[in-house]
Amino acid sequence: MSQLTATPASALADEPVHIRVTGLTPLQIVTLTASLKDEKGYVFQSQAFYRANEVGELDLTEASSFGGDYVGVHPMGLFWSLKPKKAFRRLLKQDVMNSPFWVTLNVYDSVFLQVSTTDQPKASQMVQRWFSGPGVQRVQIREGRVRGALFLPPGEGPFPGIMDLFGGRGGLVEFRASLLASHGFAVLALAYFGYEDLPAELGEIDLEYFEEAANLLLAHPKIQPPGIGLFSVSKGAEIALAMACFLKQVVATVCINGTNAIYEFPLRYKDLVITPIPTFLERLQFDVLGAGRFRHYRGNARDELNQKSVLPIEKAQGPILFIVGESDECLNSKDYAEQALEQLRSHGKNNGRMLVYPGAGHLIEPPYTPLCYASPQSNFSRLLLWGGEPVAHAAAQEHSWGEIQKFFREHLTETRRKL
Missing domain, CATH: 2.60.40.2240 (Acyl-CoA thioester hydrolase/BAAT N-terminal domain)
Known part of the structure; x- marks a missing residue:
């Protein structure tokens, strides 16, 4: 039998x-x-x-x-x-x-x-x-302007603190945060639009909102000082990179398939406003299924006219890990990461590192998650193309997940040891 x-x-x-x-x-x-x-x-x-x-x-x-x-x-x-x-x-x-x-x-x-x-x-x-291990706690966060969910591992702590930022889908996405909490990190899954009383659509990006969230996380008695890590993808990675540049609370940053400059919406921090690089709808491409390929429709951050929109990455205090899928159809993420690393080197800095995954698409998620090649997006009337080849994408997810945890363990706990 x-x-x-x-x-x-x-x-x-x-x-x-x-x-x-x-x-x-x-x-x-x-x-x-x-x-x-x-x-x-x-x-x-x-x-x-x-x-x-x-x-x-x-x-x-x-x-x-x-x-x-x-x-x-x-x-x-x-x-x-x-x-x-x-x-x-x-x-x-x-x-x-x-x-x-x-x-x-x-x-x-x-x-x-x-x-x-x-x-x-x-x-x-x-x-x-x-998606959560035994003893993991979920705490709903509604403090000041901040909206999200904090996941705490079992035990007294203190634990390395991480903020988790997703991209243009909006709402509150929790599955990465709860999994990371199951591996010993305290993780705030942060919403920044399309959730509860937050703006329904993404407009101007107010970095002070994210600073408020970082301070709230660091003030929690179970979070180990002196700083937090950022775990981010897509538009979230653009915001995370800006946080790494301007906020002293950030000591380690993971950017999955993001940009090195401000696009689509202006970014404001106190008196500073960074205007976005223009986008060109006529460059938008569609595949045979009618799914939109956004990879080519953004203006080039290397152009002299767009330099004012490029983030001052050399100001980032802590290490930055760029994770890139070479078959990303949403962003030319490898080029953005290379530009960021060039910028760091030109300022004598070596705190950036890039992991490149041939055949991986835009949505690099935890291991064994099925590849999503294209899907509807609320702010786009057609399917949005994410890209990726199943076998290579699966391998990228498995490898990068281990590297991300290793990166945060090394840099969030190492920071504490230096005190």
């Missing part, structure tokens, strides 16, 4: 699962599938074809898929290759505290190009993918 085992059956969403099938006939061909339903009811599915070994067993850490959604040895391929049944949906966990994603793993006889509801699996198992 066939048996499918996935261990651990309950784990954090960024932890690997070991999948094995036993009780097959020698060299038998089977189809393995994974499926989950998100909180909005959308179904995500994946499948891969395998051949059992000489004793009728299958171990995904060794066996190579010969078809389906991926080819080759990929122990977590069934997870990162999950695709929405209704195209162009991004898999996003909403409730990070109270419920996991339930993933159903099935094994079927032979090759099924399309598994139907009438097909009976030979064996199956459900696994839970949690």
Whole structure:
């Protein structure tokens, strides 16, 4: 009798699962599938074809898929290759505290190009993918102007403090913050528009709002002084870089696929106003699906006329880690990171580092998150193209997640040791 085992059956969403099938006939061909339903009811599915070994067993850490959604040895391929049944949906966990994603793993006889509801699996198992570990606390933040959620690891602390900034989708996005808190960081997931009483749309970026949030985080008794880290992506990375330049509270910054200058909206800090570099709608490109490619529509930060909009990165006190997907279709993020590093070097600074991932797209997320190639964006009438190739993107997510944690551990705790 066939048996499918996935261990651990309950784990954090960024932890690997070991999948094995036993009780097959020698060299038998089977189809393995994974499926989950998100909180909005959308179904995500994946499948891969395998051949059992000489004793009728299958171990995904060794066996190579010969078809389906991926080819080759990929122990977590069934997870990162999950695709929405209704195209162009991004898999996003909403409730990070109270419920996991339930993933159903099935094994079927032979090759099924399309598994139907009438097909009976030979064996199956459900696994839970949690976004917060045991003892993690979520504290709703509504203090002064600041809106967000603070995630605290179990224990007395103090813990390294991090602020988490997402991009142009707005609202409050918590899944990265809750996962990082499960690994020992105190993380403030910060909303800055499209949430509660904050502005509905992104307009002028008021850096004093982010300074207020940084001060609030540092004042918490469980946050270790003297400074905080920033974890950011896209528009959030632009804001994080500005914070690193102007705010003394920031001691370490991670920018995923961001810019080195101010775009779209002016940035204000006290008496300083940085005007944005112009954008050119006529340069906006569309792929065969009609999805918008934003990569080329922004003005060039290298042009002399645009120098006043380039951030003074040489003023950043702490280290900056730029994470770049070379197949980012939303931003020419590699060029922006290279410009930032050139600027640092020209001022005799060496506090910047870049990790470049060939084949990775714009939305580099925690490990085993499925690639979202394109999805709707609230402030854009069409699909927005994010880019990325599934296998390379999955590898980038797994590697960068480890590097991000290593970076924050080194620089947030090292800062404390120097006191």
